[in-house]
Amino acid sequence: MQEKTEKNVRAAFVGEAKAYFRLLAFAEKAREEGNLQISLLFRAIAEAERVHATRNLNLMKDIIVKDTDTNLESSFEREKSISEVEYPDFMKDAEDEGEKAAAFAFSQARDAETFHAKLYERAIYQSMKEDVKAYQVCQVCGYVTDKKAPKTCPVCGAPEEKFKAIAP
Numbered sequence: 001m002q003e004k005t006e007k008n009v010r011a012a013f014v015g016e017a018k019a020y021f022r023l024l025a026f027a028e029k030a031r032e033e034g035n036l037q038i039s040l041l042f043r044a045i046a047e048a049e050r051v052h053a054t055r056n057l058n059l060m061k062d063i064i065v066k067d068t069d070t071n072l073e074s075s076f077e078r079e080k081s082i083s084e085v086e087y088p089d090f091m092k093d094a095e096d097e098g099e100k101a102a103a104f105a106f107s108q109a110r111d112a113e114t115f116h117a118k119l120y121e122r123a124i125y126q127s128m129k130e131d132v133k134a135y136q137v138c139q140v141c142g143y144v145t146d147k148k149a150p151k152t153c154p155v156c157g158a159p160e161e162k163f164k165a166i167a168p
């Protein structure tokens, strides 16, 4: 892909992906305010932005999506860096500024990312082709386990009911 186009496709992907989440938050707000039609409008446009994000991602598939061994390796590196560098930096800034809620969210995300890294690392060194088993994802902090859902989340303490299964 040509340089400018690639840059623009990347920018469009990021913009559409952000719009998806922002519009879902707007929809939630409209629903809380009792405006169901506007809530549905935001959800509908959010869905459309998701379609655009996917389309942009597909345009650069050959650049971003490699074979699975490479994707596992790069995902592991990303988790390692985010949990060892970015989130600790974010936490420090939030603490310095007395932003307790952000510091707390960053610290739980950092912990969850550490577990993500471990799961990738294990997947890299083990052949997992034979037994396919489900993962459980904490809907509060993003902790992931390949075991059954724990009674309480080891990162954030959320109860078992807060876990969502990602099953075959």
Ligand SMILES: [Fe+2]
Binding pocket: 079, 112, 113, 116
């Ligand atoms: Fe992660």
Ligand SMILES: [Fe+2]
Binding pocket: 138, 139, 140, 141, 142, 143, 153, 154, 155, 156, 157, 158
């Ligand atoms: Fe959690």
